[in-house]
Amino acid sequence: MPTTEADTQAMTMAGLNLIQQALSIYDSDLRLVVWNERFRSMFDLPDHLVERGAPFDETIRFLVKRGEYGDVDDVEGFVKERVDLALAFEPHYIERQMANGRWISVEGSPLPQGGWVAVYTDITSVKRQEELLRTRSEALSGQLLSRAEELATTNRKLESTVIALEEAKRQLTEIEARTRLTTEMMPAHIAHVGPDRRYTYSNRRLSAVMPGSLPDPVGIHAADVLGVQPWSAIAPHLDRAFAGQSSVFEFTHEPSSRRIRVALTPDQSAGGVYILSMDITEETQARTALQQTRRRELAAQMVSGLAHDFSNLLTIVLGAQSKLNTMTLPSEAEGLVNATLTAARRGGELLNRIADMTGQRAPHPGPTSPARFLADLEPLARSTLPPGISLEIDNQLPDSPLLLDAGRLQDALLNLVLNARDACGQSGRIKLTARSVQDTWCEFEVSDTGGGFTDSALTHALDPFFTTKGDDGSGLGLAMVYDTVKLSGGRVRVANKDGGARVTLRLPLKKVPHIEASGLALLVEDNELIRTHVREMLIELGHSVVEASSAEEAMSLAEDIPDISVILSDVSLEGEATGVDLVGALGEARPHCFLMTSLPETDPLFRRAVERAPVLRKPFEKSVLAGYLGKEDTR
Numbered sequence: 232m233p234t235t236e237a238d239t240q241a242m243t244m245a246g247l248n249l250i251q252q253a254l255s256i257y258d259s260d261l262r263l264v265v266w267n268e269r270f271r272s273m274f275d276l277p278d279h280l281v282e283r284g285a286p287f288d289e290t291i292r293f294l295v296k297r298g299e300y301g302d303v304d305d306v307e308g309f310v311k312e313r314v315d316l317a318l319a320f321e322p323h324y325i326e327r328q329m330a331n332g333r334w335i336s337v338e339g340s341p342l343p344q345g346g347w348v349a350v351y352t353d354i355t356s357v358k359r360q361e362e363l364l365r366t367r368s369e370a371l372s373g374q375l376l377s378r379a380e381e382l383a384t385t386n387r388k389l390e391s392t393v394i395a396l397e398e399a400k401r402q403l404t405e406i407e408a409r410t411r412l413t414t415e416m417m418p419a420h421i422a423h424v425g426p427d428r429r430y431t432y433s434n435r436r437l438s439a440v441m442p443g444s445l446p447d448p449v450g451i452h453a454a455d456v457l458g459v460q461p462w463s464a465i466a467p468h469l470d471r472a473f474a475g476q477s478s479v480f481e482f483t484h485e486p487s488s489r490r491i492r493v494a495l496t497p498d499q500s501a502g503g504v505y506i507l508s509m510d511i512t513e514e515t516q517a518r519t520a521l522q523q524t525r526r527r528e529l530a531a532q533m534v535s536g537l538a539h540d541f542s543n544l545l546t547i548v549l550g551a552q553s554k555l556n557t558m559t560l561p562s563e564a565e566g567l568v569n570a571t572l573t574a575a576r577r578g579g580e581l582l583n584r585i586a587d588m589t590g591q592r593a594p595h596p597g598p599t600s601p602a603r604f605l606a607d608l609e610p611l612a613r614s615t616l617p618p619g620i621s622l623e624i625d626n627q628l629p630d631s632p633l634l635l636d637a638g639r640l641q642d643a644l645l646n647l648v649l650n651a652r653d654a655c656g657q658s659g660r661i662k663l664t665a666r667s668v669q670d671t672w673c674e675f676e677v678s679d680t681g682g683g684f685t686d687s688a689l690t691h692a693l694d695p696f697f698t699t700k701g702d703d704g705s706g707l708g709l710a711m712v713y714d715t716v717k718l719s720g721g722r723v724r725v726a727n728k729d730g731g732a733r734v735t736l737r738l739p740l741k742k743v744p745h746i747e748a749s750g751l752a753l754l755v756e757d758n759e760l761i762r763t764h765v766r767e768m769l770i771e772l773g774h775s776v777v778e779a780s781s782a783e784e785a786m787s788l789a790e791d792i793p794d795i796s797v798i799l800s801d802v803s804l805e806g807e808a809t810g811v812d813l814v815g816a817l818g819e820a821r822p823h824c825f826l827m828t829s830l831p832e833t834d835p836l837f838r839r840a841v842e843r844a845p846v847l848r849k850p851f852e853k854s855v856l857a858g859y860l861g862k863e864d865t866r
Contacts, residue, residue: 252352259345261287261317273335273351274299288314298330320347322395324388326354334358336387340395343402357383420508423498426473428453431503440510442487442669460485465493472497472504481511488668488737490515512671516720516739523717596719596845598743598858599635601628601665608641612648612663619658622648627666632861633673634741634845636719640675643712647677647734650709654681654732672721673740676733683727692725712736743861750796751775753822755785755813757805761849765799765827768853772860782808786816795822797860802828802840809836814843825859827851 247254247267253274256265263285271281280290291313295303303309316323320341328334334357339349361380420440423432430448438446441461448456457465464482471478472495479494494507605626613622644663651661659680668674684692693713712734713723721738752774756762762778769776777792779785781804789795798821800810808816814824829849830837840846845859 252350254348254350256342256348257287257317257346259320261314261346263287263290264346270351273353287317300327317347320345322392324392326384326387338394340398354387418509420506422448422506422508423503424453424469424506425501425503428469430456437508440508441484441489441491458486461491468493468495469504471495473502475499481515488512488672519717519722520720523714596634596636596741597847597855598632598845598861599637600630600632602626602630604635604637604641605663605665608644608663611641612645615645615649616652616661617657620652620655621660623660623662625662625664627664628673629667629742632743632858634743635673635738636715639715640736640738643715643736644675644677646709646712647736650734651677651679651681651732654679654683656681659731667740668737671740672737675736675738678728678731678733680729680731683730683732684725689725689727693723709734743859751777751792751794753777753779753785753788753792753795753798753800755779755782755798755800755804755810756827757781757801757803761801765856768856769799771853772857780804781806782810782813782816785813789817789821798822798824799856800824800826802826802830802836802846811836811839811843 244267247265248269250267250269253270253272254265254267255263255270258264263281263283266281270276274294276290276293279285280293288310291310292306294300295306295309300309317339322341323339324336326334326336333353333355336352336354337349338352339347341347361383417434417436418439420436421432421434422430422437425431429450429452431450433448435447437444437448437456441457443458444461445451445456453465453469454462461482461484468478468480475497477494477496479492481490481492483489484491489510489512492509492511496505496507498505605624609622609624616622648661648663655661661677661679664674664676664678666674666676692709694710709723709725716723716736716738719738721736724735724737726733726735752769754762754766754769754776756765756778757780762780766776766778774797777788777795779788782800783806785798785800789798798813798817800813802810804810804813810826810828814821814826817824824844825847826840826844827847827849828837828840830840837846847855847859
């Protein structure tokens with residue numbers, strides 16, 4: 232039968248009443264909380280002083296007036312002195328003789344929760360033995376007897392001190408265990424390195440932050456724990472930390488492709504260094520996308536005025552040149568007119584490309600089958616290559632659909648293939664490799680057997696208007712590739728490999744969520760005709776459908792119907808709340824949510840929608856909707 236709390240308290244009090252010592256526990260306000268029957272009988276206390284909440288000062292006052300402390304002239308002063316001593320909550324041990332002639336020892340210890348416990352032991356027999364020893368051992372010197380008494384008293388005090396120290400040790404052990412458990416639950420690696428660069432402490436989270444590192448590095452040199460590349464990135468900062476300079480820096484952990492932030496703090500007392508390491512890959516992706524958006528906004532502000540005036544000038548030039556073509560001109564003037572027209576048209580094309588790069592475009596990722604995407608890309612790429620250049624596509628990506636901006640990614644890869652073609656000349660080999668990296672990145676690498684990048688190109692290849700093709704190049708190809716990838720939170724690397732060039736695009740790897748084929752769908756659309764059309768699509772895809780025309784109505788349905796597996800909502804709805812507000816209000820535990828809209832990409836509400844959930848552009852066909860829902864016809 233399980234023991235109740237009342238049973239436990241009763242058993243505790245019964246046990247305390249069986250011990251030979253008196254015990255009392257007063258709280259931080261000096262009110263009696265716990266006592267045993269021996270406490271009452273030892274001091275012959277009245278009932279009102281041995282009940283819960285009895286004041287400590289009244290008990291002292293009662294004992295003083297009864298003569299327990301001898302002749303006391305100032306009773307209240309004596310009581311106040313005892314109360315002040317108790318309020319100090321310091322360990323103490325004293326021995327005194329009671330009014331009835333018996334001797335007691337008083338051992339007091341503070342409690343971690345506040346208050347203190349006192350144990351009273353009858354040591355009359357010990358004192359009598361000491362007195363008997365004194366009276367019967369005339370051969371022993373008084374100094375030896377006095378020393379023996381002092382040692383006996385000291386031993387009893389030491390026993391009290393040892394008990395207090397053991398309790399303190401137990402509390403420290405519990406605190407250390409809680410601290411270690413807390414640090415081991417943190418999503419960061421906390422460590423200490425000694426002057427010899429060996430770990431003296433680790434919360435055992437290093438392998439979670441930097442995969443491939445040793446899980447328990449204590450006692451091992453940091454270079455052996457981290458590996459060659461991470462150690463080369465950290466070592467210079469660590470040397471400065473040992474010199475007394477704190478630092479916070481970031482580096483890419485090449486074995487896992489994660490972005491790591493490291494904080495180093497010198498340990499002034501022991502000559503070591505404290506290390507805090509965190510995985511900030513997702514933060515870096517979001518920060519990179521935000522920085523690129525801000526740069527593009529600034530570029531758009533600077534270019535928009537110039538582009539407007541330039542467009543007006545080109546319109547005038549083209550109009551004038553068209554009139555010249557209708558006139559009778561000398562034969563030598565015809566070539567000049569055609570050259571001017573060609574230059575003006577070239578300027579118009581350049582203006583359009585600048586507008587594409589600085590315009591307020593937003594990434595529009597959609598469900599994409601990697602195999603089908605690359606299969607569609609291959610004929611487009613091969614058609615641009617001369618017979619002497621071969622193209623190899625190596626697809627190592629998983630078969631499941633991914634969320635990618637397929638159109639812009641295709642443009643970017645075609646741009647890289649064209650650059651590789653120009654580098655190869657009339658013969659060579661181009662290879663496109665697609666792979667996943669640590670389930671974090673989706674990587675596309677285009678390499679060729681051309682002449683590779685020059686030192687200048689390695690530094691400036693991604694800068695707008697930088698080109699090594701002379702008049703044949705605009706210098707915007709790689710800049711637009713860089714812009715496309717950065718807006719998606721990815722990154723671009725240019726390098727040379729085996730004598731040729733290599734360009735690597737990394738995009739965040741986002742898989743299309745798996746949705747139950749026959750689940751219940753909540754359709755939110757305020758246009759009845761569109762709602763009917765989309766409802767029929769969902770039914771044909773195997774879903775049961777409930778409908779709402781506003782975000783408020785949809786919220787009510789989502790709360791009342793627990794079996795909803797997918798929500799498809801228009802961005803603009805009747806009422807004040809939008810589809811974006813609906814997704815935000817549903818919280819993290821919401822079903823899979825998709826938004827649909829006909830808003831332009833420049834609309835701020837469209838940008839908010841893309842940040843919240845996958846967005847379908849109206850109008851869309853059933854095959855497109857099926858792709859978003861992870862069903863057949865994914866493209």
